[in-house]
Amino acid sequence: TNEVIFHSIADLTVARLATKHNSRNSGNSGSISTLQQTSNPQFSLCIFHSTKSLLQMAESKSAMRKPVFTKVDQLRPGTSGHNLTAKVVSSNMVLQKGRPDGPQVRQMRIAECVVGDETGTIVFTARNDQVDLMKPDATVILRNAKIDMFKGSMRLAVDKWGRVEVTEPASFTVKEDNNLSLVEYELVNVVEE
Known part of the structure; x- marks a missing residue:
């Protein structure tokens, strides 16, 4: 044998x-x-x-699992691994370094985009190639997204371990009156006695 x-x-x-x-x-x-x-x-x-x-x-x-999609109102500070389908409400370029005609490697672009679904909105920080995908009224799938904290507020981001994809327009209406990035969080140390 x-x-x-x-x-x-x-x-x-x-x-x-x-x-x-x-x-x-x-x-x-x-x-x-x-x-x-x-x-x-x-x-x-x-x-x-x-x-x-x-x-x-x-x-x-090694069989791949189906992704579990999260709604915007379920996002919490310090969490990661989120998959969301969201509509882009607005996009605002906040940083562009490097010459537009220069090499792509040296360019750095950052845009703050408000994205949301039927439960609320949040600011998404788009970097470099992601900026081109985040056009107003576009529907995107954010895979393996994480929550970063910026000045006490939540920001959604997708790093090199995640993915941003443009998909077919979603049928939901974005709930713009519940912006999670407007909620300010404060880190509090708790001492147990």
């Missing part, structure tokens, strides 16, 4: 590589035959007949 034994997660990669050749040549379906506790309680000993089961386990872990 083509058996692979590994004692830790670090050995998983080694086991995968070591049995890649063997699993191609075997017709086994690949299943865990034994799970035993070793003398070291931190590790478990697993015996695999082929890497097919290893690969199936890895593939099931």
Whole structure:
């Protein structure tokens, strides 16, 4: 039989590589035959007949999850990982460094855009290429957005780990009388006695 034994997660990669050749040549379906506790309680000993089961386990872990979309009124200071669908209410360029005819790498543009949905609005800080996407009345999807604090107020931002996409116009009407960026927060130290 083509058996692979590994004692830790670090050995998983080694086991995968070591049995890649063997699993191609075997017709086994690949299943865990034994799970035993070793003398070291931190590790478990697993015996695999082929890497097919290893690969199936890895593939099931890597399956992409559907994004969970958040509404503007659910945003809180210091949070991240938000996915939102919002309409751009307004866009105002606040900083443009570098020459427009110069190299793209040296240019820096920042715009403050008011974006919102049917629950409220918030100021979104658009940087560089994001500025071009944030046109008034456009509907955008903000993926992996985070809340930054600026002078005690919330600002929505998407960094290099997130994404801004223009999408089809949304059917909702923006609730402009609930601007979360107008709420001022104060950091308070709490001493427990």
